[in-house]
Amino acid sequence: MVNVETPPAIRVSDLRMRYGSVDVLNGVDFEVRHGEVVTLLGPNGAGKTTTIEILEGFRERSAGDVSVLGADPINASEDWRARVGVVLQSWRDHARWTPRSLLTHLSRYYEPYSTEERPRPYDTEQLLRMVGLEDQAEQKIRTLSGGERRRLDVAVGIVGRPELLFLDEPTAGFDPQAKREFHDIVHRLADLEDTTIMLTTHDLDEAEKLADRILILADGRIVADGTVDQLAREITRDAQVRWSVNGEQFVHATPDATRFVRELFTQHGDDIADLEVRRATLEDTYIALVQEFESGQGTDVALQVFEEASE
Amino acid sequence: MSPKTQAIRTGLGRGWHEFELSLRSPQDQGFYIFMALVTLGYLWLNRNNELEGTSMLLPTFAMPSILGALIAFGLVIGPGYTLAMEREDGTLLRAKSTPHGVTGYVSGQVVFNAMGIIPMFIVILVPGMFLFDNLMQNGAAGWATVALVTVLGLLATLPIGIILGSLVPSVQKMGTWGFFPIMALTAISGIFFPIQTLWGWVQVVAQTFPIYWLGLGMRSAFLPDSATVLEIGDSWRTPQTLIILSLWAVAGLLIAPRVLGRMARRQSGSQVEAARHEAAQWVR
Numbered sequence: 001m002v003n004v005e006t007p008p009a010i011r012v013s014d015l016r017m018r019y020g021s022v023d024v025l026n027g028v029d030f031e032v033r034h035g036e037v038v039t040l041l042g043p044n045g046a047g048k049t050t051t052i053e054i055l056e057g058f059r060e061r062s063a064g065d066v067s068v069l070g071a072d073p074i075n076a077s078e079d080w081r082a083r084v085g086v087v088l089q090s091w092r093d094h095a096r097w098t099p100r101s102l103l104t105h106l107s108r109y110y111e112p113y114s115t116e117e118r119p120r121p122y123d124t125e126q127l128l129r130m131v132g133l134e135d136q137a138e139q140k141i142r143t144l145s146g147g148e149r150r151r152l153d154v155a156v157g158i159v160g161r162p163e164l165l166f167l168d169e170p171t172a173g174f175d176p177q178a179k180r181e182f183h184d185i186v187h188r189l190a191d192l193e194d195t196t197i198m199l200t201t202h203d204l205d206e207a208e209k210l211a212d213r214i215l216i217l218a219d220g221r222i223v224a225d226g227t228v229d230q231l232a233r234e235i236t237r238d239a240q241v242r243w244s245v246n247g248e249q250f251v252h253a254t255p256d257a258t259r260f261v262r263e264l265f266t267q268h269g270d271d272i273a274d275l276e277v278r279r280a281t282l283e284d285t286y287i288a289l290v291q292e293f294e295s296g297q298g299t300d301v302a303l304q305v306f307e308e309a310s311e
Numbered sequence: 312m313s314p315k316t317q318a319i320r321t322g323l324g325r326g327w328h329e330f331e332l333s334l335r336s337p338q339d340q341g342f343y344i345f346m347a348l349v350t351l352g353y354l355w356l357n358r359n360n361e362l363e364g365t366s367m368l369l370p371t372f373a374m375p376s377i378l379g380a381l382i383a384f385g386l387v388i389g390p391g392y393t394l395a396m397e398r399e400d401g402t403l404l405r406a407k408s409t410p411h412g413v414t415g416y417v418s419g420q421v422v423f424n425a426m427g428i429i430p431m432f433i434v435i436l437v438p439g440m441f442l443f444d445n446l447m448q449n450g451a452a453g454w455a456t457v458a459l460v461t462v463l464g465l466l467a468t469l470p471i472g473i474i475l476g477s478l479v480p481s482v483q484k485m486g487t488w489g490f491f492p493i494m495a496l497t498a499i500s501g502i503f504f505p506i507q508t509l510w511g512w513v514q515v516v517a518q519t520f521p522i523y524w525l526g527l528g529m530r531s532a533f534l535p536d537s538a539t540v541l542e543i544g545d546s547w548r549t550p551q552t553l554i555i556l557s558l559w560a561v562a563g564l565l566i567a568p569r570v571l572g573r574m575a576r577r578q579s580g581s582q583v584e585a586a587r588h589e590a591a592q593w594v595r
Contacts (some may be wrong), residue, residue: 049581056408058579078314082410088580091587093402096332105328108321109409112314156405168580 007070009034009164009196010055015064017050017220024050026220028064034163035199037190039207040103042217043290048200051217052168055198056086069164082113082120085162085195087170090153095142099133100124103139103159110160120161123286130188131155132181147274152187158195165189167199173204179206186210204283218293224285232280235289242276249274315411322415326422333423334430347434350377355442362505367538370443375533376502377468378457379525381431381462384493387472392488394476399586404578413575417473424472425465448535456532460525463524467521467556470563477567477574481586493522502526505541514543521559528552 010032016026024047032038042048053059054066057073057080066072071080094102107121114120128134131151136144144152150170157165167186171179183206189195201207207214208228216224216231225233239257243250245268254260257277264272280288312320333339353375354370379568397403406412424541440446446454498511500506500523504514517523530538531547539545 053579053581056580058404058407078410081408081412082314084408085410088401088404088408089584090405091400091583093397093405095402096336097328101328105321105325106405106409106412108324109314109318109412109415111412112312114318160410 006034009036009069009197011065011067012051012055015051015054015066015250016062017047017054018062025061025064028217028220030215030222030225032196032198034196035051035190035194037199037210037212038215039211039213040198040200040215040217041202041204041286042200043294046217047220048217049168050112052166052198052200056084056166057081066239077157078115080134082110082160083163085157085160085165087153087157087167089168089172090149092142095140097141098138099128099141099155100137100149102152103127103155105157107159118161118163121159122161127155127159130185139207146173147175149181150174151178154182158189161193162195164196165198167197169200169202171201171203179203183209204281204286208282212243214282215290218290221293223293224289228282231285232282235280235285238280240278240280242274242278243272244274245271252274316416318415319418322418323422325415325419325564326426329419329423330426333427343434346381346431347438350381351438351442354439358443361543363508365541367541368443370439371445371534372505372530372538372541373503374439374443374446375529376526378432378435379460379464379527379529380497380500380502380522381435382428382461383468383522384497385427386465386468387429387475387493388425388485389427390420390469390472391475391479392482392485393420394473395423395482395485398476398574399482399583399590401580401583403575404580404583406533407575407578413571417571420473421469424469428461428465431503435537447469447533449532453532457529460528460532463553463556463560464521464528466560467525467563468559470560470567471521473567474563474570477541477570481589489548496520496522500526507541507543518555521556524552524555528556559579 008031010030012031013029015025015028016023028047028051038052040048050059054061055068055073057068057076060074066074068076069080069083071077073080097105103124104111107124110121115157125134128137131154133148133151133155136148141149141152154167154170157167171182174182186197186199190197197210199210207283211228213225213227214231215222224235226234237255238253239255241252241257241260241264242255243264251261261275261277264275354373357369357373361367362371367533374450394403403413403416406416409415436446449456475489479485499509499517500520501517502522506517506523509517527542527548531549531552536547539547542548559593
């Protein structure tokens with residue numbers, strides 16, 4: 001449910017961050033509407049974590065305007081905190097506690113913030129079921145496996161039923177099944193709880209599965225902003241066509257695959273075999289974009305990417 | 312109930328829960344037993360030593376002094392270590408991302424560290440009463456003074472621990488920043504022998520810190536008034552003890568929240584991440 005009427009959940013304009021003499025963010029602009037799931041992609045060092053930490057209110061920015069749920073995160077109130085969830089990468093904190101005792105403890109802080117339309121916090125047992133930790137509920141946290149611990153991190157992040165949730169590389173180190181379960185939780189939060197979600201990831205497949213919209217951060221700027229489909233169409237317009245004639249393999253990149261294939265049949269008829277047409281994936285788009293910005297060239301690198309891929 | 316009151320209550324519960332966990336933890340039980348063995352072992356080895364110029368046995372003098380020093384040690388090093396560690400492992404960041412979570416966290420720290428004095432005193436005092444004669448010579452009034460000095464000592468030293476834990480660059484630096492200074496200060500604070508045997512200027516330095524006064528306050532609780540011959544000015548100097556410990560308490564309670572707040576504001580996920588990498592390196 002994306003609500004276009006109310007002001008956006010997150011509004012960032014001309015955000016700049018400088019560490020010493022290094023500019024990490026050079027004027028980042030974007031908006032996230034209420035109820036949207038937005039993924040922030042970008043190469044290592046592009047400033048994803050910095051951006052998220054600024055939005056979470058954990059880091060002071062150098063310049064620019066940032067509004068998160070109507071407040072500037074750096075001096076937002078404790079009441080604002082109650083509406084924002086942060087999934088942190090835990091390490092060895094609360095080692096002696098159990099998932100049940102930790103969640104029950106943390107949930108108490110949110111009790112005064114319960115409202116008619118948004119009862120807070122989550123019931124601990126419900127939360128344990130949701131992240132699949134019922135069986136580990138009484139285990140010491142230090143004995144949890146990596147995946148179990150990350151699921152506990154998610155539970156801690158959402159215990160206060162946040163309106164807005166930040167996740168910084170939430171599935172790093174997850175096995176495929178844990179990943180799938182995590183995706184189910186995110187879908188559930190977005191669809192049933194109407195939670196606005198902003199996450200970073202290196203997993204493009206994950207971004208494609210979860211996100212309503214994708215932002216790509218490169219060179220300290222947002223270089224692309226749109227749905228997976230839009231990005232694929234606008235940035236890498238070409239589709240890749242593979243076929244063989246008399247056992248010989250061919251690859252061709254073209255913006256109009258339908259017409260190309262029709263011409264191919266006109267020319268070769270029944271000799272065509274192994275025909276395969278593939279739209280640009282998010283990965284193609286992403287790599288094309290990032291390479292373009294990292295090399296600082298404005299040329300059409302998409303074609304070049306396809307040629308490399310076909311080698 | 313206001314969110315802040317709720318957070319303080321939740322934090323007090325947190326401190327109590329951590330205390331329970333600590334009592335059940337073999338690691339912490341080991342620490343208490345170790346402290347008891349070292350203290351009682353030292354006193355036992357010196358059980359027949361008389362203090363120079365008196366007929367008082369060393370354990371009679373040193374036991375109360377050590378209890379005083381342990382308050383300072385436990386409440387400076389304890390929260391110092393916990394805070395330094397929990398800054399690195401993300402506990403504090405979790406508190407920060409919770410509404411009024413830092414308030415709750417600090418309430419918990421106060422309860423947890425204050426409660427920690429109880430098992431420490433029990434493991435030292437209970438066997439001590441059997442091993443050495445005439446430790447407590449002032450009856451119920453003496454125990455009341457023990458309680459008073461303990462509470463005042465807590466207020467005077469716990470904020471120092473919180474300031475230390477907020478400022479120390481990493482857990483590994485706690486030795487240099489916390490442990491060694493406290494040990495050095497304890498050595499010159501008249502805990503193991505009367506302070507007058509030291510140079511004058513060392514006595515002055517020692518008397519500006521709470522450890523000396525905690526030791527003195529505890530001696531005034533346990534020992535008869537005739538024992539004042541071993542003290543500066545032949546007196547327990549009770550008013551001075553109250554004033555100096557109170558001054559430390561007021562200063563600490565004014566400064567600690569600011570230092571802690573400043574440190575908490577700087578907490579971020581990438582800082583925790585960096586500490587994690589550092590620790591991994593350190594272990595290798």
